[in-house]
Amino acid sequence: MSDDKNEKKVHGIVAEYTSVDSLLVACRRIRDAGYTKTDAFTPFAVHGIDEALGIKPTFLPWIALGGGVAGLVTALLMQIWMNGINYPYIISGKPYISLPAFMPVAFELTILFASFGAFFGMWALNGLPRFSNPIFTDPRFDRATDDRFFLYIDAKDKSFDQAGAEKLLGETGTEYINTVVDDDSSTTVPKFLLTTLIAVIAISFIPALVVARMRVTTSSKPRFHIFPDMDFSPARDAQQTTSLFADSRAMRPDVPGTVARGEMEENLDFLTGIQMELLSSVDADRAERLVRTYAQEGEPSEKASDQGAEPAKSVMDTTPWLEQNPIKITEAFVQQGQLQFNIYCSTCHGMDGRGNGLVNNRAQQIMASSWIPPASMHQQSLYAEQYPDGKLFSTISNGIRKMPGYAGQIKTRDRWAIVAYVRALQQSQNASLDLVPENQRAEIKAEQARVEKKLAEQAEAERKKEAE
Amino acid sequence: MSKHAPAIKPADDPAFQLPSKLSALSIPLCAGGLFALIAGWAIGNWGVDSHFSMSAYLTAFIYCLTIALGALFFVLIQHLSRAGWSVVVRRVAELIMLMLVPLAVLFIPIVVSLWTGEGTIYKWDDPAFAEHHHIPAAVWENKTLYLEPNFFAARAVIYFVIWIGLAVYFFRSSVTQDETGEKRITERMQKWSAPALILLSLSMSFAMFDWVMSLAPMWFSTMFGVYLFSGGILSAHCAIAAGTYLLQKTGAMRDEVTVEHYHDLGKYIFGFVFFWIYIAFSQYLLIWYGAIPEETIWFYHRQLGIWGVLSLVLVFFHWILPFIGTMSRHVRRRPTLVFGWSVYILVLHFVDVYWCVMPEVYEGPGGGLDAAGGVPGIASSLLSAAGMVALMLGMILTIAGQTRIAASRDPRFGESLAFENI
Numbered sequence: 001m002s003d004d005k006n007e008k009k010v011h012g013i014v015a016e017y018t019s020v021d022s023l024l025v026a027c028r029r030i031r032d033a034g035y036t037k038t039d040a041f042t043p044f045a046v047h048g049i050d051e052a053l054g055i056k057p058t059f060l061p062w063i064a065l066g067g068g069v070a071g072l073v074t075a076l077l078m079q080i081w082m083n084g085i086n087y088p089y090i091i092s093g094k095p096y097i098s099l100p101a102f103m104p105v106a107f108e109l110t111i112l113f114a115s116f117g118a119f120f121g122m123w124a125l126n127g128l129p130r131f132s133n134p135i136f137t138d139p140r141f142d143r144a145t146d147d148r149f150f151l152y153i154d155a156k157d158k159s160f161d162q163a164g165a166e167k168l169l170g171e172t173g174t175e176y177i178n179t180v181v182d183d184d185s186s187t188t189v190p191k192f193l194l195t196t197l198i199a200v201i202a203i204s205f206i207p208a209l210v211v212a213r214m215r216v217t218t219s220s221k222p223r224f225h226i227f228p229d230m231d232f233s234p235a236r237d238a239q240q241t242t243s244l245f246a247d248s249r250a251m252r253p254d255v256p257g258t259v260a261r262g263e264m265e266e267n268l269d270f271l272t273g274i275q276m277e278l279l280s281s282v283d284a285d286r287a288e289r290l291v292r293t294y295a296q297e298g299e300p301s302e303k304a305s306d307q308g309a310e311p312a313k314s315v316m317d318t319t320p321w322l323e324q325n326p327i328k329i330t331e332a333f334v335q336q337g338q339l340q341f342n343i344y345c346s347t348c349h350g351m352d353g354r355g356n357g358l359v360n361n362r363a364q365q366i367m368a369s370s371w372i373p374p375a376s377m378h379q380q381s382l383y384a385e386q387y388p389d390g391k392l393f394s395t396i397s398n399g400i401r402k403m404p405g406y407a408g409q410i411k412t413r414d415r416w417a418i419v420a421y422v423r424a425l426q427q428s429q430n431a432s433l434d435l436v437p438e439n440q441r442a443e444i445k446a447e448q449a450r451v452e453k454k455l456a457e458q459a460e461a462e463r464k465k466e467a468e
Numbered sequence: 469m470s471k472h473a474p475a476i477k478p479a480d481d482p483a484f485q486l487p488s489k490l491s492a493l494s495i496p497l498c499a500g501g502l503f504a505l506i507a508g509w510a511i512g513n514w515g516v517d518s519h520f521s522m523s524a525y526l527t528a529f530i531y532c533l534t535i536a537l538g539a540l541f542f543v544l545i546q547h548l549s550r551a552g553w554s555v556v557v558r559r560v561a562e563l564i565m566l567m568l569v570p571l572a573v574l575f576i577p578i579v580v581s582l583w584t585g586e587g588t589i590y591k592w593d594d595p596a597f598a599e600h601h602h603i604p605a606a607v608w609e610n611k612t613l614y615l616e617p618n619f620f621a622a623r624a625v626i627y628f629v630i631w632i633g634l635a636v637y638f639f640r641s642s643v644t645q646d647e648t649g650e651k652r653i654t655e656r657m658q659k660w661s662a663p664a665l666i667l668l669s670l671s672m673s674f675a676m677f678d679w680v681m682s683l684a685p686m687w688f689s690t691m692f693g694v695y696l697f698s699g700g701i702l703s704a705h706c707a708i709a710a711g712t713y714l715l716q717k718t719g720a721m722r723d724e725v726t727v728e729h730y731h732d733l734g735k736y737i738f739g740f741v742f743f744w745i746y747i748a749f750s751q752y753l754l755i756w757y758g759a760i761p762e763e764t765i766w767f768y769h770r771q772l773g774i775w776g777v778l779s780l781v782l783v784f785f786h787w788i789l790p791f792i793g794t795m796s797r798h799v800r801r802r803p804t805l806v807f808g809w810s811v812y813i814l815v816l817h818f819v820d821v822y823w824c825v826m827p828e829v830y831e832g833p834g835g836g837l838d839a840a841g842g843v844p845g846i847a848s849s850l851l852s853a854a855g856m857v858a859l860m861l862g863m864i865l866t867i868a869g870q871t872r873i874a875a876s877r878d879p880r881f882g883e884s885l886a887f888e889n890i
Binding site: 100103 | 749
């Protein structure tokens with residue numbers, strides 16, 4: 001290197017042309033002369049220049065295709081892993097691995113990765129990013145973006161020899177040939193730049209350190225708000241004045257005719273399913289608490305107000321529940337109950353109340369580990385004698401075990417209607433024949449005989465099968 | 469430019485005339501097509517029933533109609549975007565779009581069927597339909613406000629007035645330019661292409677709602693018009709490529725249409741294969757995850773028996789296979805391969821239309837081959853389609869014989885000749 005000090009390293013040769021046609025002719029000349037590491041610079045896209053220079057079709061489409069396929073596979077595997085394996089979660093009753101739902105993301109990632117492939121592949125193939133190119137040192141080269149055409153032969157070309165290349169280019173009708181030499185300016189970074197850089201990095205640590213220190217220390221000064229967020233609300237507090245209304249009161253009186261929460265006219269027995277009179281004699285504290293909370297907030301979850309007072313089980317057993325539905329049972333009322341039951345309850349408890357609803361079936365099918373099967377309405381312990389109407393009502397309102405409370409979704413009256421319907425359901429499963437109108441008894445008997453016969457036949461067939 | 473573009477030939481050059489080999493085919497095609505159409509109808513009518521034969525006829529009709537509309541769309545888009553590359557192949561598209569005129573005549577049997585027999589094609593035409601399917605009276609009343617024979621016929625007239633108006637206007641302007649070579653005509657066509665596109669898109673979507681979607685009167689999908697349109701525009705590109713190839717093979721426009729034009733048509737075909745599945749899937753996905761019974765019923769019918777097989781055929785052979793097949797630039801730069809894929813997709817587009825129409829012919833889930841009408845049913849469907857296509861081809865050739873097959877005096881003709889893909 002030392003003896004080359006005065007003689008700069010040749011990077012290549014550039015020739016200038018005034019028209020596209022002369023450039024294309026020159027391109028073909030040097031292509032036919034065997035040069036491959038060549039390039040042309042034009043102010044606009046020139047059709048056929050690839051062929052004239054002998055540039056092979058780009059490899060880029062394959063990179064884009066690879067990117068696209070990678071995106072597709074990534075998206076599918078990601079979604080299968082996330083939703084099907086790592087965190088199985090039922091969405092809209094669809095299977096865990098449900099391809100139609102995965103398609104949009106798969107499509108988007110295919111496009112994204114293919115675009116990345118094309119974009120960064122183009123960078124890689126062009127050797128970008130590159131901060132400078134020795135060819136830019138020639139002032140005449142600026143006109144490559146304006147009205148001149150340039151042809152460049154790289155010195156790294158296998159068949160490159162400077163004199164020959166210059167001669168060849170000279171024959172192509174160029175007006176100007178220049179040797180492109182390596183940039184000889186020093187490659188060492190100036191000291192002041194390094195110093196500044198280090199200083200900037202050092203200074204940038206200060207805010208982070210200040211924040212870090214603040215996070216672990218206490219201070220008697222008020223908080224420093226860079227982003228106030230919602231710390232300072234323009235909303236008025238109670239008892240403050242305002243200029244917004246004529247009477248200067250920030251607190252507005254009730255609109256006439258409003259029924260405020262807690263001022264409902266229904267009695268507490270109806271709202272809680274508990275005989276409050278009796279409760280106050282058994283457990284005065286709890287009765288008082290219930291009265292107070294209902295007076296204030298309407299219908300709170302009793303569980304919440306009860307927490308820590310007594311173990312839950314004994315409360316359920318000791319509470320004097322209402323024995324009877326406080327609403328008169330009519331056909332319309334039971335039908336209303338059926339409607340509500342089918343909407344809210346049947347998903348788990350099943351249309352017939354046997355605990356075989358769709359959600360339960362699905363949970364059994366996928367063997368969901370945390371699933372507690374819903375109770376059948378037809379077990380002895382849920383009949384009216386053991387499970388008073390008020391208790392059933394309270395269960396619907398406040399939930400039990402995994403079942404959430406439905407007080408928020410179902411109106412009080414409708415909850416009582418459901419209670420009535422559940423009683424009807426229970427009766428329907430144990431109805432004796434004399435409950436049926438007389439004219440229909442024969443029909444039911446015939447049906448019964450038919451089913452019994454069929455069952456007997458089945459049993460017979462099974463026995464035979466076993467014997468074989 | 470590397471290769472000098474060929475000089476523009478004089479307008480009366482034989483290169484712009486329909487080759488005699490093709491013009492000789494026009495009468496046989498028309499006659500044979502008409503015969504096949506009638507034979508197809510007859511086989512369907514007596515082999516299966518009148519409901520079936522008319523549905524097979526409707527399938528063939530919608531198949532040709534979507535391609536003609538796609539061609540009209542192509543012409544409008546080229547004007548709207550002031551495209552230079554497409555001028556040499558535009559006349560082929562213009563000839564295809566002109567088929568909207570005979571198609572209007574062929575639509576008459578479909579309208580007439582509304583009055584001759586209740587529910588011959590459209591079930592909503594049958595007064596007993598609502599009762600039969602336990603549709604509440606209020607719902608049915610709302611449906612029949614729109615689906616009513618007189619209103620239906622009136623809408624059909626409006627659609628055809630719009631389409632024929634546009635097709636004839638753009639065709640005649642282009643043909644006039646062959647004589648005068650005026651640049652003003654091109655400018656006028658450009659000006660009108662934007663409102664024309666809006667009219668076309670809306671009328672086409674509504675027509676597809678009316679004529680195909682209402683086969684299942686209780687089902688609705690706002691994507692449906694776009695769905696059939698996407699298949700139609702795809703097929704129109706295929707038809708243009710195939711038509712151009714046939715013209716070149718028989719000796720016309722040898723120098724004018726180059727690999728570059730096939731390459732561009734191939735790009736369009738590739739893109740619209742994906743557009744088609746994109747629209748088809750969009751429609752399917754929304755209905756699938758909504759899982760509302762009245763919406764899923766349409767796809768449910770198409771998941772059972774032979775229709776389920778056909779659905780899979782569409783996914784694999786209308787999308788995946790041509791998508792991979794036309795992806796490569798090397799395929800698109802070989803006219804023979806572009807022609808092959810075009811014919812292939814045109815066949816699959818028929819399957820697509822068939823899949824939309826025919827499962828509605830039978831009530832309830834379909835079984836095996838019987839659901840498609842058995843052997844006479846399939847023969848009827850194929851003959852109807854072949855007859856309709858042959859009839860259309862014959863008419864295209866008749867018209868093409870009387871005009872030129874390239875808009876050779878379009879101001880951008882030179883640009884189109886010299887066009888090269890980068």
